[in-house]
Amino acid sequence: MLEITLNRKKMSLLNVRNLSTVFETSGGRTIHAVDNVTFSMAKGEIMGLVGESGCGKSVTALSILKLIPNPPGEIISGEIIFNGVDLLQLSESQMQDIRGRQIGMVFQEPMSSLNPVLKIGTQISEPLTRHLKMNKNLSLSRSLELLEMVGIPDGKQRINDYPHQFSGGQKQRIMIAIALACEPALLIADEATTALDVTVQAQILELLKDLSDNLGISLLIITHNLGIVARYAQRIAVMYAGKIREIGLATDVYRAPKHPYTAGLLDSVPKLKGKKLTRLNSIAGEVPDPTDLPLGCAYNIRCTKVVKKCNTEPGLSVHTTNQSYACWNPL
Amino acid sequence: MITGKRKKLLNVNSLRVHYPVTGGIFFPKETGRVRAVDGISFDIAPGETFSLVGESGSGKSTVAKSIVGLLGNMYGDVEFDGTNISTCSSNELMNIRRQIGFVFQDPYGSLNPRMRVGDIIGEPLKVHKLYGEDEDFRKKINDLLNIVGLNPNFAERFPHEFSGGQRQRISIARAIATNPDLVILDEPVSALDVSIQAQVLNLLIDLQDKFNVAYLFISHDLSVVRHISDRVGVMYMGKIIELGKTDEIFFNPYHPYTKALLSAIPEPDPDVELKRERIILSGELPGYLNPPSGCHFHPRCPISTPDCSNLRPEIKNIHKSNHFVACIKVEGY
Numbered sequence: 001m002l003e004i005t006l007n008r009k010k011m012s013l014l015n016v017r018n019l020s021t022v023f024e025t026s027g028g029r030t031i032h033a034v035d036n037v038t039f040s041m042a043k044g045e046i047m048g049l050v051g052e053s054g055c056g057k058s059v060t061a062l063s064i065l066k067l068i069p070n071p072p073g074e075i076i077s078g079e080i081i082f083n084g085v086d087l088l089q090l091s092e093s094q095m096q097d098i099r100g101r102q103i104g105m106v107f108q109e110p111m112s113s114l115n116p117v118l119k120i121g122t123q124i125s126e127p128l129t130r131h132l133k134m135n136k137n138l139s140l141s142r143s144l145e146l147l148e149m150v151g152i153p154d155g156k157q158r159i160n161d162y163p164h165q166f167s168g169g170q171k172q173r174i175m176i177a178i179a180l181a182c183e184p185a186l187l188i189a190d191e192a193t194t195a196l197d198v199t200v201q202a203q204i205l206e207l208l209k210d211l212s213d214n215l216g217i218s219l220l221i222i223t224h225n226l227g228i229v230a231r232y233a234q235r236i237a238v239m240y241a242g243k244i245r246e247i248g249l250a251t252d253v254y255r256a257p258k259h260p261y262t263a264g265l266l267d268s269v270p271k272l273k274g275k276k277l278t279r280l281n282s283i284a285g286e287v288p289d290p291t292d293l294p295l296g297c298a299y300n301i302r303c304t305k306v307v308k309k310c311n312t313e314p315g316l317s318v319h320t321t322n323q324s325y326a327c328w329n330p331l
Numbered sequence: 332m333i334t335g336k337r338k339k340l341l342n343v344n345s346l347r348v349h350y351p352v353t354g355g356i357f358f359p360k361e362t363g364r365v366r367a368v369d370g371i372s373f374d375i376a377p378g379e380t381f382s383l384v385g386e387s388g389s390g391k392s393t394v395a396k397s398i399v400g401l402l403g404n405m406y407g408d409v410e411f412d413g414t415n416i417s418t419c420s421s422n423e424l425m426n427i428r429r430q431i432g433f434v435f436q437d438p439y440g441s442l443n444p445r446m447r448v449g450d451i452i453g454e455p456l457k458v459h460k461l462y463g464e465d466e467d468f469r470k471k472i473n474d475l476l477n478i479v480g481l482n483p484n485f486a487e488r489f490p491h492e493f494s495g496g497q498r499q500r501i502s503i504a505r506a507i508a509t510n511p512d513l514v515i516l517d518e519p520v521s522a523l524d525v526s527i528q529a530q531v532l533n534l535l536i537d538l539q540d541k542f543n544v545a546y547l548f549i550s551h552d553l554s555v556v557r558h559i560s561d562r563v564g565v566m567y568m569g570k571i572i573e574l575g576k577t578d579e580i581f582f583n584p585y586h587p588y589t590k591a592l593l594s595a596i597p598e599p600d601p602d603v604e605l606k607r608e609r610i611i612l613s614g615e616l617p618g619y620l621n622p623p624s625g626c627h628f629h630p631r632c633p634i635s636t637p638d639c640s641n642l643r644p645e646i647k648n649i650h651k652s653n654h655f656v657a658c659i660k661v662e663g664y
Binding site: 052053167169170197198199200201202203206224225226227228229230231232250251254255264265266267268269270271272273276277278279280281282283284286287 | 386387494496497524525526527528529530532533536551553554555557558559577578581591592593594595596597598599600601602603604609611612613615616
């Protein structure tokens, strides 16, 4: 893990720099869903992107794949360097060669992400024939391999089944099989296990981790669950109101969060181990309206450590080589 | 069965909810049964929090709904404060429903979008004819909004103007409007973000301190359950497979399913996670129409033996410690 951080510059697979994505509302207001976001991922690394609903996690993922619906959304600035190429400079047809080939994505809803009228065999072999130009026989045998890899038994029979014949966990496995069909360098899992039961969630996450270990795939786990990130990710980025507020090695950030929001988030989660608290230290107030953010740091209305300077926007400052935060009055 | 010499507010004894499955168009015949809840027993003392945990489809919500008589196809005994709800008169049932509040999971679906917040909260008061005078009624609504931490001016607004956390506070205000002795909370914080979830949990704990209300808390989230409960029952396929004091269940679990469930939950602490033993269960919840023979958990169980597919374990008090478990592999069972 240490090696990965040291060699980050050399081996970085994805470099997102100053990414900003906005949405126009019907009322003519602008929502800065992703605001000046910068982070990088190394080859084979697992990174967790966490935050509460509406903080911009999913929009970040969709921006990387250039899947932002325009209008109302638009990527207004930044660079997304993937394997040395700026994705924002590519045409739509060039992007289509990257999506599913080099970057795979698994979405939250396994029920609605699969086409209900196509056999799952057809859906798994689609990227194989589209990207790798495999013929029918080859793609069939590769599909069977993939089904086995994601742990669906009796592949030969099940390949002719339709999505409704599978359970929620199995559908998510099929989504992973499709996303991994062409062995992408990066897999984005956007709340991929949120809709599943905990025992099935553990199965799917273990599967993703094994695949990342064995195939060297980088994994961007987008979740609101801080436990999942603690268990599986090497690095963590915490988002709030469109900005990354803290980023670094997961062990460092969890042990000693610098940003009050990260600390508040960690305190809000009831724990399974340790002493039982009578009350949780919750964060006061709610996430501000994205069309009407407070001046300066958007967390200042909920923050307990607010100082005068907080009505101006803090940039990311480096705490150690492994941890940065955006706060004027850190912990 | 699960009784001590405790004072009981709610006593549920061998509760079963079975749904017939019929086949045939002209002369439908019963072809099978879905045993959504299959013989469960527990009790709740005044002011206590009892939680039912389990994965989706384990029957938790069905238990909650049948206690207030919202479901048919129900067998067994549910006694509230000494009155049996399946045999009592409709007047008595009405009286019982006044003493039981209900908070549902979905903060968006459970509030009528066309009613003002004040009317939503006041509806149980009107149904039970508790506040006749307009002034008293309005004062009571103001009090309730204050208690759940909302501005009394919100009474004139509509649900769509509120966030998920605020809506859940409105639901809680409605549930406690009639000063109930028991509030059933069916996944009350599952739809909320963590920071808001913590606020609502704190509110629930404060209300319990203030009004000594008992909670039946239904959730799939074990860390939330540990935080709020005095006692916990773990459900699997319509049965309670382990029941005991919260600390017993979390630090000394007996049943292999409870152990697996606990190990499946990632803790937000990498130091804990690195050291932890993980039990990854194979497979998923089997179908209810053809449940596995014997112990329903045996096809997924890491320690099952051939006996487990033959014997159906009943829940038993282990070592007379009021820690109940249904597993033949547990020492002392």
